[in-house]
Every structure is written in structure tokens, then in C-alpha cells.
Amino acid sequence: MGRSKFTIKDIAKRAGVGVGTVSRVLNNNPNVKGTTRERVLKITSELHYVPNGAARMLVSRNRSLSMVGLLVPLLENQFFYEILKALHDRLKKENFNLMIFNTEEEYESAVNHIVEHQMAGMIVLGDRPLSEKDRSLLRSHRLPYLHVDYYGEGINFVRYDNYQGGRLAADYLMGRGCRNVILIGEAETSLQQKDRFRGFADRVNSVHYPLVYSEINIPNGSETYGLSKRLMNDPDLDGIFYFSDEMAYGGIQAKRDMDSQVSLIGYDDIFPTKFLNLSTINQSSRRLGTEAAEGIMELIGNRDHEGVTVQRVFMPELIDRGS
Amino acid sequence: MGRSKFTIKDIAKRAGVGVGTVSRVLNNNPNVKGTTRERVLKITSELHYVPNGAARMLVSRNRSLSMVGLLVPLLENQFFYEILKALHDRLKKENFNLMIFNTEEEYESAVNHIVEHQMAGMIVLGDRPLSEKDRSLLRSHRLPYLHVDYYGEGINFVRYDNYQGGRLAADYLMGRGCRNVILIGEAETSLQQKDRFRGFADRVNSVHYPLVYSEINIPNGSETYGLSKRLMNDPDLDGIFYFSDEMAYGGIQAKRDMDSQVSLIGYDDIFPTKFLNLSTINQSSRRLGTEAAEGIMELIGNRDHEGVTVQRVFMPELIDRGS
DNA sequence: CTGAAAGCGCTTACAG
DNA sequence: CTGAAAGCGCTTACAG
Numbered sequence: 001m002g003r004s005k006f007t008i009k010d011i012a013k014r015a016g017v018g019v020g021t022v023s024r025v026l027n028n029n030p031n032v033k034g035t036t037r038e039r040v041l042k043i044t045s046e047l048h049y050v051p052n053g054a055a056r057m058l059v060s061r062n063r064s065l066s067m068v069g070l071l072v073p074l075l076e077n078q079f080f081y082e083i084l085k086a087l088h089d090r091l092k093k094e095n096f097n098l099m100i101f102n103t104e105e106e107y108e109s110a111v112n113h114i115v116e117h118q119m120a121g122m123i124v125l126g127d128r129p130l131s132e133k134d135r136s137l138l139r140s141h142r143l144p145y146l147h148v149d150y151y152g153e154g155i156n157f158v159r160y161d162n163y164q165g166g167r168l169a170a171d172y173l174m175g176r177g178c179r180n181v182i183l184i185g186e187a188e189t190s191l192q193q194k195d196r197f198r199g200f201a202d203r204v205n206s207v208h209y210p211l212v213y214s215e216i217n218i219p220n221g222s223e224t225y226g227l228s229k230r231l232m233n234d235p236d237l238d239g240i241f242y243f244s245d246e247m248a249y250g251g252i253q254a255k256r257d258m259d260s261q262v263s264l265i266g267y268d269d270i271f272p273t274k275f276l277n278l279s280t281i282n283q284s285s286r287r288l289g290t291e292a293a294e295g296i297m298e299l300i301g302n303r304d305h306e307g308v309t310v311q312r313v314f315m316p317e318l319i320d321r322g323s
Numbered sequence: 324m325g326r327s328k329f330t331i332k333d334i335a336k337r338a339g340v341g342v343g344t345v346s347r348v349l350n351n352n353p354n355v356k357g358t359t360r361e362r363v364l365k366i367t368s369e370l371h372y373v374p375n376g377a378a379r380m381l382v383s384r385n386r387s388l389s390m391v392g393l394l395v396p397l398l399e400n401q402f403f404y405e406i407l408k409a410l411h412d413r414l415k416k417e418n419f420n421l422m423i424f425n426t427e428e429e430y431e432s433a434v435n436h437i438v439e440h441q442m443a444g445m446i447v448l449g450d451r452p453l454s455e456k457d458r459s460l461l462r463s464h465r466l467p468y469l470h471v472d473y474y475g476e477g478i479n480f481v482r483y484d485n486y487q488g489g490r491l492a493a494d495y496l497m498g499r500g501c502r503n504v505i506l507i508g509e510a511e512t513s514l515q516q517k518d519r520f521r522g523f524a525d526r527v528n529s530v531h532y533p534l535v536y537s538e539i540n541i542p543n544g545s546e547t548y549g550l551s552k553r554l555m556n557d558p559d560l561d562g563i564f565y566f567s568d569e570m571a572y573g574g575i576q577a578k579r580d581m582d583s584q585v586s587l588i589g590y591d592d593i594f595p596t597k598f599l600n601l602s603t604i605n606q607s608s609r610r611l612g613t614e615a616a617e618g619i620m621e622l623i624g625n626r627d628h629e630g631v632t633v634q635r636v637f638m639p640e641l642i643d644r645g646s
Numbered sequence: 647c648t649g650a651a652a653g654c655g656c657t658t659a660c661a662g
Numbered sequence: 663c664t665g666a667a668a669g670c671g672c673t674t675a676c677a678g
Contacts, residue, residue: 008671
């Protein structure tokens with residue numbers, strides 16, 4: 001039961017060798033006599049010795065760090081969690097670890113931490129861009145980063161095509177004969193939402209289908225049950241497109257309780273959605289996470305080559321569950 | 324656009340001061356003349372200078388690290404995600420960061436990493452105990468840790484009472500007049516599952532209620548829809564207790580599709596459950612996460628006092644949605 | 647195969 | 663208010 005912290009020096013002294021030798025043993029350097037190695041190993045284990053990670057990092061500037069920082073607005077919807085799982089799985093295979101930073105307010109302290117600890121790379125979940133300051137910091141430290149679900153010129157990202165998803169949603173509701181549709185979104189409008197709703201509008205207009213639509217945006221994270229119920233009182237309303245499945249759940253419940261005929265469609269196809277028989281636009285969180293992991297590893301591997309860019313866009317899919 | 328890494332020495336040289344002064348500026352030490360401070364700050368920002376975290380940690384052995392390591396079997400159910408959110412929220416308020424380790428296979432490398440990097444504390448989600456080796460490693464480094472959902476003598480934990488939850492489930496099904504019940508669980512039996520099912524059995528037996536029950540365990544993560552459907556073909560079966568809400572979702576769907584009268588109850592009351600009108604046993608993920616955060620911070624604060632123990636047990640609650 | 651020494655980039659008394 | 667120096671715990675040539 002060692003009392004406190006031992007260092008490589010303590011080990012060396014007890015083993016009657018120099019610190020260099022202990023270091024070699026610890027790093028599996030083959031140039032150590034078998035008996036010496038044994039002796040050192042015995043002592044390190046008896047003392048529960050664990051090398052000081054900070055000292056190790058400080059000295060081995062070249063050692064490729066195996067840590068990836070992840071910026072994620074944790075409170076957002078479950079879709080992010082599913083991405084997180086896939087991301088972690090894939091990274092794990094290559095022996096990368098993930099450090100998670102909650103970034104509801106601002107990125108800066110997280111970005112600083114990541115740079116300060118010389119992580120291998122960084123992934124940003126969600127639709128917010130980095131500040132110019134953060135970007136130039138990362139650039140000057142050659143720290144590669146990748147966005148998931150955000151995009152722009154010259155930046156690295158993987159994402160699903162939300163515009164296309166909006167078009168699919170329009171197809172679905174038009175296919176069910178809707179003429180009077182409401183789009184329910186979040187008040188703090190995200191890029192995704194804009195793209196989805198724009199895709200919806202463009203699709204409706206492009207085919208000259210006689211459909212009237214309007215948009216209602218509610219505070220992020222608020223319940224949709226009451227609102228949906230009230231809307232369903234309007235006999236003219238015949239369709240609702242929710243920005244996300246989580247928002248649509250309240251709608252499904254309202255529809256059931258009101259015995260309403262309104263057509264509903266959500267977005268994401270997260271795990272519980274199929275059990276609610278909710279039609280939706282599927283984007284695979286697993287795929288997104290996996291591709292993000294592979295993307296960042298590619299960027300890390302090519303840190304020194306200029307101009308390597310990862311930009312991948314996937315197509316979502318309509319899932320018709322007759323809702 | 325700095326090309327590469329600058330050190331405190333570079334800053335000092337350009338500012339025409341010693342490294343000590345630069346360090347003081349960086350650490351907001353008040354004993355620096357205003358103009359000197361300005362000059363240094365200007366240069367650090369021009370050069371995108373960020374101090375080397377490893378060097379910093381190495382030298383300031385006393386600085387209380389603000390990192391908590393979290394061991395979590397990521398692939399498990401959504402309940403963990405909700406805990407994760409709450410945990411993160413609470414920790415954030417006290418300026419702790421969270422580093423997440425996936426531990427589906429073994430804990431050892433994660434524990435090593437946490438010790439090596441001198442984190443402030445560690446939280447273990449899930450029902451697996453640490454190995455004796457890991458425990459003595461943590462002990463000898465005075466690194467406090469806390470289990471969520473696992474428990475035992477002399478260890479720190481916060482958890483819900485699963486045994487009690489099982490009793491509530493029994494009450495629910497007995498209240499609906501069930502006589503013939505099946506418990507569906509996971510083949511890789513967890514402590515939680517054992518407690519829940521044992522609570523169920525004890526409750527039924529303690530009141531001499533004429534109820535026959537049997538247990539079916541299926542591979543973790545597999546679908547329950549097909550199984551539930553088959554079971555519902557048996558006209559004698561009138562109740563199913565699922566180990567988790569996620570497992571129960573397939574059952575709810577089967578019940579609807581078969582138009583069955585079987586009574587169903589899940590466990591957890593995760594977010595989507597209410598929309599499925601599934602009765603369940605509520606345990607608040609938010610509370611568990613928050614308490615875990617507070618528990619580990621308490622342990623961290625009392626690192627040097629022997630015998631401080633955190634052991635908190637919360638009572639779950641029956642949510643009757645008539646399923 | 648091994649030891650002594652330099653050095654990684656910081657912080658912090660110490661002496662002015 | 664500030665500089666020079668010691669030291670944090672490692673790794674890695676270098677010289678044997």
C-alpha cells in the first residue's frame with residue numbers, strides 16, 4: 001500500500017540502476033538485460049508505480065497524441081448521442097481516445113484546452129462555426145479539425161444533405177394530398193433547420209403543387225404536445241413537418257389523443273421513432289459518426305500535407321410509416 | 324500566421340523580459356507593471372501563443388486538476404446518456420471537465436490513463452466492479468472514484484434502489500390482475516437486472532398472490548418485437564415486465580399490432596417512453612447524474628481525509644400509463 | 647547492456 | 663516590479 005507518488009528515481013534507486021534503464025524498461029526498449037528488466041518490473045508493480053503523463057508528454061514532443069477533442073452541445077437531441085457512440089467506436093479501433101467538451105455557450109475555452117494539451121485533432125458537432133480567433137489558433141498549431149453537420153467553403157466536414165431531406169418531406173406530404181401544412185421548428189434556428197425548411201419550400205414550389213405552408217418556431221427543447229393539439233383543431237390543417245423526431249413525438253401523441261387525420265413527418269429516425277410509427281427522414285447517426293472518425297484520422301495522418309480536405313455529404317432517405 | 328510552436332522563451336525574448344515575467348503575466352500575477360503586461364500580452368496574442376499544458380501540469384503539482392474521468396459502457400442504453408448530460412452540467416458549474424472512456428471490455432487501460440494524467444477523480448457508470456489491481460492503484464494514488472448504479476461495502480456510489488423498483492413493477496401487474504407473467508431481461512445479466520427481478524419475485528411471494536412468473540433472457544441489444552409477438556400468442560399470458568424501456572418498446576409495438584390485452588411495464592422512464600404510453604418505473608437520470616457529480620466533487624475535496632464515504636440510494640417511482 | 651547528463655516548457659521562491 | 667536559477671519527472675542521444 002504505497003503512501004504516495006513514486007517517481008522513476010525511486011524505482012531506479014531501489015532497483016540499483018539508473019533512471020535511463022528504468023525508462024527503457026517502461027518503454028519496452030529491447031536493449032535491457034532480462035534479469036534487469038524483471039527486477040525493475042517487480043518493483044514498479046509492487047509500488048503501483050505509474051509514470052507521470054505530463055512529464056512524458058512534455059519530453060516526447062514527437063509522440064503522436066492519441067486524443068481527439070469533441071465539442072458537443074450535450075443538451076441537444078438524442079441524435080448527437082447516437083453519433084457520439086459511433087464516433088467513439090470507430091476511434092477506439094485505432095486507439096484514439098475521446099475527450100468531450102460541452103459547448104453550449106462558447107467554444108473558446110474548449111479550443112484552448114485542446115491546443116494546450118496538444119491533442120491530435122478536434123471534432124465539432126452541431127451547426128455553429130468556430131470564431132476567426134479559434135480558427136487561426138488551430139491553424140497556427142496545425143491542429144486538424146472537422147465539423148459534423150456544419151459546412152462551408154474550405155472547411156472540413158461530414159454531413160447529411162438537409163436540403164434534400166426537406167424535399168423528401170415535401171414529397172411525403174404532397175403524396176398524401178396535403179394542402180395546408182405547418183412546419184414546426186426551433187426558435188433558435190439552426191443551419192439544419194433552414195436547409196430542411198428551404199428544401200421543403202423549394203420542392204413544393206418547383207412542382208407548382210397547391211400547398212400552403214407556414215412556419216412556427218418554438219423555444220428549443222419545449223414540448224410540442226399542446227401546440228400540436230391546438231393546431232389540429234383547425235379543420236383545414238392536414239399536415240405537419242417537424243424539424244426533428246423528438247419534436248414530432250408530442251405531435252404523434254396529440255394525433256392519437258385527438259383521433260386526428262393530420263399527416264405527420266419528423267426528421268432523424270432515431271431509435272425510438274419506429275415504435276411510434278412515425279414517418280420520418282432517415283439519416284444514419286452511425287454512418288455520420290463513423291465517417292467523422294475516419295475523416296479526422298485522415299486529417300491527422302496528413303497533418304503536414306497542405307490542402308488535404310475532407311468534405312462528405314450523404315443523402316437522407318424517406319421512411320414511410322404512414323403517419 | 325505563426326508557423327509552429329512558440330514557447331515562453333520566444334515570448335520573453337521578443338518582449339525583452341525574463342521568462343518568469345511572462346509566466347507571471349500569463350498567470351495573472353498582480354506583481355507586474357501595467358506596461359510590461361500589455362507588451363507581453365500583445366506578443367502572445369500576435370503569435371497565437373498557448374502555454375504547453377504538459378509542462379504546466381508537470382511543474383504545478385499542487386494545482387488541483389479539473390479533470391474527471393468517466394468510465395462508461397457507451398453502447399448501453401439511453402439512460403446512460405441522460406445521466407451523462409446531467410453529470411456534465413453539474414460538473415461544468417464547478418469548472419470540472421469530463422473525459423470519457425469507453426469500457427466495454429476492460430477498465431485497466433482507462434484507469435491507467437486517469438492515474439497517469441493525475442485526474443482529480445473518476446466516475447464509473449454501470450454495474451461492473453473494478454479489479455483488485457485497479458482499486459489498489461487508485462488507492463495508492465489517492466485518486467477518489469465513485470460508482471453509479473453499482474454498489475458494495477466500503478465503496479462510494481450513488482444509485483437507485485432496483486430491488487424496490489422490481490417490487491413496484493410487481494405491484495403494478497398484480498394491480499391489473501395478472502396471473503401469468505414473463506420477465507424479459509438481458510442474457511448478460513447485470514446487477515440491476517438481478518435486483519429488479521428479485522424485487523419482483525419477493526413482492527409477489529410476500530403477499531401470497533397467485534402469480535406464476537418466469538424469466539427469459541435474450542442477447543443484449545436484440546429486438547424484442549418478434550419475441551413479444553410470439554409470447555402474446557399464448558392466451559394465458561397476461562403480463563410482461565421488461566428490464567428496460569428500450570426493451571419494452573418492441574413489446575408495445577407488438578401489443579398494438581396484435582391488439583393484445585397483455586399488461587406491459589418497462590423500467591427507466593427515459594424521454595420517449597411517455598409518448599408510447601408505456602407504464603414504467605421512473606428513476607431520474609438527471610438526479611442520478613447530478614448527485615454523482617456532487618458526490619465525486621465531495622470526495623475530491625476531501626481527498627486527504629480518510630473515511631469520507633459517499634453512499635446514496637434513491638427510491639424509484641411507479642408511473643402508471645395504463646399499458 | 648547501462649549510467650550520467652542534457653533538455654522538454656513551464657512555475658516559483660530568491661535576491662535584488 | 664523583475665531576472666536568474668532550480669526543479670517538476672520523464673526520454674534520449676552519448677559514451678562507454
